[in-house]
Amino acid sequence: QKEVEQNSGPLSVPEGAIASLNCTYSDRGSQSFFWYRQYSGKSPELIMFIYSNGDKEDGRFTAQLNKASQYVSLLIRDSQPSDSATYLCAVILNTGGFKTIFGAGTRLFVKA
Amino acid sequence: ETGVTQSPTHLIKTRGQQVTLRCSSQSGHNTVSWYQQALGQGPQFIFQYYREEENGRGNFPPRFSGLQFPNYSSELNVNALELDDSALYLCASSLGLAGSSYEQYFGPGTRLTVT
Numbered sequence: 001q002k003e004v005e006q007n008s009g010p011l012s013v014p015e016g017a018i019a020s021l022n023c024t025y026s027d028r029g030s031q032s033f034f035w036y037r038q039y040s041g042k043s044p045e046l047i048m049f050i051y052s053n054g055d056k057e058d059g060r061f062t063a064q065l066n067k068a069s070q071y072v073s074l075l076i077r078d079s080q081p082s083d084s085a086t087y088l089c090a091v092i093l094n095t096g097g098f099k100t101i102f103g104a105g106t107r108l109f110v111k112a
Numbered sequence: 113e114t115g116v117t118q119s120p121t122h123l124i125k126t127r128g129q130q131v132t133l134r135c136s137s138q139s140g141h142n143t144v145s146w147y148q149q150a151l152g153q154g155p156q157f158i159f160q161y162y163r164e165e166e167n168g169r170g171n172f173p174p175r176f177s178g179l180q181f182p183n184y185s186s187e188l189n190v191n192a193l194e195l196d197d198s199a200l201y202l203c204a205s206s207l208g209l210a211g212s213s214y215e216q217y218f219g220p221g222t223r224l225t226v227t
Contacts, residue, residue, distance in 0.1 A: 004154075032214055034215070034216070036218075042220075043200075043202055043218040043219060043220050043221050044155065044202070044218050045114075045218070046215055046216065046217065049214075049215050088154050088155070092214060097160075097166075097167055097168035097169060098160055098162075098167055098168035098209055098214075099157050099160075099168045099169075099170060100145060100147075100157050100160075100216070101157060102147075102154035102155045102156070102157070103154050104152075104153055104154045105153075105154050
Protein backbone atom coordinates (compact mmCIF):
# COMPACT_ATOMS: atom_id res chain seq x y z
CA GLN A 1 0.00 0.00 0.00
CA LYS A 2 1.31 3.40 -0.97
CA GLU A 3 1.74 5.88 1.85
CA VAL A 4 -0.31 8.54 0.05
CA GLU A 5 -2.75 7.56 -2.66
CA GLN A 6 -4.56 9.69 -5.19
CA ASN A 7 -6.62 8.82 -8.20
CA SER A 8 -4.39 9.70 -11.16
CA GLY A 9 -7.35 10.84 -13.24
CA PRO A 10 -7.78 12.60 -15.45
CA LEU A 11 -10.76 14.18 -13.75
CA SER A 12 -12.75 16.22 -16.23
CA VAL A 13 -15.34 18.79 -15.11
CA PRO A 14 -17.20 21.54 -16.98
CA GLU A 15 -16.42 25.17 -16.29
CA GLY A 16 -18.33 26.42 -13.26
CA ALA A 17 -18.72 22.98 -11.69
CA ILE A 18 -17.27 21.70 -8.42
CA ALA A 19 -14.15 19.57 -8.74
CA SER A 20 -13.57 17.07 -5.95
CA LEU A 21 -10.08 15.67 -5.43
CA ASN A 22 -9.39 12.91 -2.94
CA CYS A 23 -6.39 11.58 -1.08
CA THR A 24 -5.92 8.76 1.41
CA TYR A 25 -2.90 8.13 3.60
CA SER A 26 -1.72 5.07 5.46
CA ASP A 27 0.23 6.40 8.47
CA ARG A 28 -1.96 7.43 11.41
CA GLY A 29 0.99 9.45 12.71
CA SER A 30 0.59 11.88 9.84
CA GLN A 31 0.47 15.35 11.26
CA SER A 32 -0.16 17.94 8.60
CA PHE A 33 -1.69 17.86 5.17
CA PHE A 34 -1.10 20.06 2.16
CA TRP A 35 -2.52 20.52 -1.29
CA TYR A 36 -0.28 21.74 -4.10
CA ARG A 37 -1.08 22.57 -7.70
CA GLN A 38 1.43 21.84 -10.43
CA TYR A 39 1.11 23.10 -13.96
CA SER A 40 2.89 21.16 -16.67
CA GLY A 41 6.59 22.00 -16.71
CA LYS A 42 6.36 24.07 -13.53
CA SER A 43 7.11 23.43 -9.87
CA PRO A 44 4.36 22.77 -7.29
CA GLU A 45 2.64 25.77 -5.73
CA LEU A 46 0.95 25.67 -2.35
CA ILE A 47 -2.85 25.89 -2.30
CA MET A 48 -3.86 24.98 1.22
CA PHE A 49 -2.74 23.50 4.51
CA ILE A 50 -4.93 21.68 7.05
CA TYR A 51 -4.04 19.81 10.24
CA SER A 52 -7.26 19.45 12.24
CA ASN A 53 -10.39 17.51 11.42
CA GLY A 54 -13.09 19.35 9.54
CA ASP A 55 -13.24 21.85 6.72
CA LYS A 56 -11.03 24.79 5.89
CA GLU A 57 -12.08 27.28 3.25
CA ASP A 58 -9.96 29.72 1.29
CA GLY A 59 -11.70 31.46 -1.58
CA ARG A 60 -12.91 28.87 -4.08
CA PHE A 61 -10.97 26.09 -2.33
CA THR A 62 -12.10 23.94 0.59
CA ALA A 63 -9.89 21.32 2.20
CA GLN A 64 -11.53 18.57 4.24
CA LEU A 65 -9.74 16.31 6.70
CA ASN A 66 -11.01 13.16 8.37
CA LYS A 67 -8.25 11.58 10.44
CA ALA A 68 -10.39 8.63 11.53
CA SER A 69 -10.86 7.64 7.89
CA GLN A 70 -7.33 8.80 6.95
CA TYR A 71 -8.79 10.88 4.18
CA VAL A 72 -8.21 14.41 2.95
CA SER A 73 -9.96 16.09 0.06
CA LEU A 74 -9.91 19.32 -1.90
CA LEU A 75 -13.00 20.91 -3.39
CA ILE A 76 -12.70 23.56 -6.07
CA ARG A 77 -15.88 25.56 -6.55
CA ASP A 78 -16.71 27.43 -9.76
CA SER A 79 -13.92 25.59 -11.60
CA GLN A 80 -12.13 27.58 -14.28
CA PRO A 81 -10.07 26.39 -17.25
CA SER A 82 -7.06 27.94 -15.49
CA ASP A 83 -7.54 25.37 -12.71
CA SER A 84 -6.51 22.63 -15.16
CA ALA A 85 -3.37 21.19 -13.59
CA THR A 86 -2.12 18.27 -11.51
CA TYR A 87 -3.11 18.45 -7.86
CA LEU A 88 -0.72 16.93 -5.36
CA CYS A 89 -1.60 15.82 -1.86
CA ALA A 90 1.26 15.90 0.67
CA VAL A 91 1.45 14.47 4.17
CA ILE A 92 3.98 15.31 6.88
CA LEU A 93 5.30 12.51 9.06
CA ASN A 94 7.44 13.01 12.14
CA THR A 95 9.08 9.67 12.85
CA GLY A 96 12.29 10.73 14.51
CA GLY A 97 12.78 13.14 11.67
CA PHE A 98 10.43 14.93 9.35
CA LYS A 99 9.38 13.43 6.05
CA THR A 100 7.05 14.86 3.44
CA ILE A 101 5.26 12.23 1.41
CA PHE A 102 3.54 13.27 -1.81
CA GLY A 103 0.91 11.38 -3.72
CA ALA A 104 1.36 10.88 -7.44
CA GLY A 105 -1.20 13.59 -8.16
CA THR A 106 -4.58 13.87 -9.85
CA ARG A 107 -4.80 15.54 -13.26
CA LEU A 108 -7.76 17.90 -13.51
CA PHE A 109 -9.19 19.21 -16.77
CA VAL A 110 -11.77 21.98 -16.68
CA LYS A 111 -13.62 22.22 -19.97
CA ALA A 112 -14.71 25.65 -21.18
CA GLU B 113 7.48 33.74 -7.71
CA THR B 114 8.23 32.15 -4.35
CA GLY B 115 11.64 33.68 -3.74
CA VAL B 116 13.27 30.24 -3.82
CA THR B 117 15.94 30.01 -6.49
CA GLN B 118 17.78 27.00 -7.88
CA SER B 119 20.79 26.59 -10.11
CA PRO B 120 21.49 25.43 -12.68
CA THR B 121 18.21 25.22 -14.59
CA HIS B 122 19.30 22.31 -16.73
CA LEU B 123 22.24 19.94 -16.53
CA ILE B 124 23.47 17.02 -18.59
CA LYS B 125 25.88 14.56 -17.00
CA THR B 126 27.37 11.20 -17.87
CA ARG B 127 26.77 8.04 -15.86
CA GLY B 128 29.30 7.74 -13.05
CA GLN B 129 29.91 11.47 -12.72
CA GLN B 130 29.09 13.64 -9.72
CA VAL B 131 26.76 16.64 -9.63
CA THR B 132 26.04 19.50 -7.23
CA LEU B 133 22.73 21.36 -7.30
CA ARG B 134 22.16 24.60 -5.42
CA CYS B 135 19.20 26.24 -3.73
CA SER B 136 18.66 29.60 -2.10
CA SER B 137 15.76 29.62 0.32
CA GLN B 138 13.12 32.30 0.70
CA SER B 139 14.13 35.13 3.03
CA GLY B 140 13.49 34.20 6.67
CA HIS B 141 13.16 30.47 5.98
CA ASN B 142 15.46 28.14 7.94
CA THR B 143 14.30 24.80 6.57
CA VAL B 144 15.12 23.36 3.16
CA SER B 145 13.86 20.11 1.66
CA TRP B 146 14.98 18.40 -1.53
CA TYR B 147 12.81 16.28 -3.80
CA GLN B 148 13.26 14.19 -6.91
CA GLN B 149 10.38 14.21 -9.38
CA ALA B 150 10.29 11.75 -12.24
CA LEU B 151 7.97 12.40 -15.17
CA GLY B 152 4.35 11.70 -14.26
CA GLN B 153 5.13 11.11 -10.58
CA GLY B 154 4.79 13.12 -7.42
CA PRO B 155 7.91 14.57 -5.79
CA GLN B 156 9.90 12.00 -3.80
CA PHE B 157 11.39 13.28 -0.55
CA ILE B 158 15.19 13.05 -0.48
CA PHE B 159 16.05 14.86 2.76
CA GLN B 160 15.46 17.96 4.80
CA TYR B 161 17.77 20.39 6.57
CA TYR B 162 16.78 22.48 9.54
CA ARG B 163 19.26 25.05 10.82
CA GLU B 164 22.18 23.31 9.10
CA GLU B 165 21.36 19.83 10.43
CA GLU B 166 19.80 16.97 8.46
CA ASN B 167 16.38 16.56 10.03
CA GLY B 168 14.76 13.82 7.98
CA ARG B 169 15.65 11.52 5.12
CA GLY B 170 13.69 9.56 2.55
CA ASN B 171 14.58 6.25 0.92
CA PHE B 172 17.56 7.43 -1.09
CA PRO B 173 21.04 5.84 -1.01
CA PRO B 174 23.99 7.54 0.69
CA ARG B 175 25.34 8.76 -2.64
CA PHE B 176 22.68 11.46 -2.27
CA SER B 177 24.05 13.93 0.27
CA GLY B 178 23.49 17.51 1.18
CA LEU B 179 24.55 20.57 3.07
CA GLN B 180 22.87 23.62 4.50
CA PHE B 181 24.89 26.76 5.05
CA PRO B 182 24.58 29.43 7.77
CA ASN B 183 22.56 31.62 5.40
CA TYR B 184 20.21 28.60 5.00
CA SER B 185 21.05 28.06 1.35
CA SER B 186 21.60 24.42 0.48
CA GLU B 187 23.33 21.99 -1.84
CA LEU B 188 22.36 18.56 -3.07
CA ASN B 189 25.24 16.34 -4.14
CA VAL B 190 24.79 13.13 -6.09
CA ASN B 191 27.76 10.82 -6.63
CA ALA B 192 28.16 7.98 -9.11
CA LEU B 193 25.26 9.14 -11.25
CA GLU B 194 22.96 6.50 -12.68
CA LEU B 195 20.58 6.76 -15.62
CA ASP B 196 17.61 6.56 -13.23
CA ASP B 197 18.79 9.74 -11.53
CA SER B 198 17.47 11.67 -14.53
CA ALA B 199 14.64 13.77 -13.11
CA LEU B 200 13.54 17.20 -11.98
CA TYR B 201 15.15 18.10 -8.66
CA LEU B 202 13.12 20.44 -6.55
CA CYS B 203 14.12 22.44 -3.53
CA ALA B 204 11.52 23.80 -1.11
CA SER B 205 11.94 26.13 1.85
CA SER B 206 9.76 26.75 4.88
CA LEU B 207 9.76 28.86 8.02
CA GLY B 208 10.12 25.92 10.37
CA LEU B 209 8.77 22.55 11.31
CA ALA B 210 5.57 23.18 13.23
CA GLY B 211 2.10 23.50 11.81
CA SER B 212 1.62 26.22 9.25
CA SER B 213 5.32 27.10 9.50
CA TYR B 214 5.83 23.96 7.50
CA GLU B 215 4.20 25.42 4.39
CA GLN B 216 6.79 24.72 1.74
CA TYR B 217 7.55 26.99 -1.18
CA PHE B 218 9.23 25.43 -4.16
CA GLY B 219 11.94 26.68 -6.43
CA PRO B 220 11.68 26.25 -10.21
CA GLY B 221 13.73 23.06 -10.16
CA THR B 222 16.82 21.72 -11.88
CA ARG B 223 16.31 19.31 -14.76
CA LEU B 224 19.08 16.69 -14.62
CA THR B 225 19.68 14.36 -17.54
CA VAL B 226 22.12 11.48 -17.13
CA THR B 227 23.35 9.85 -20.34
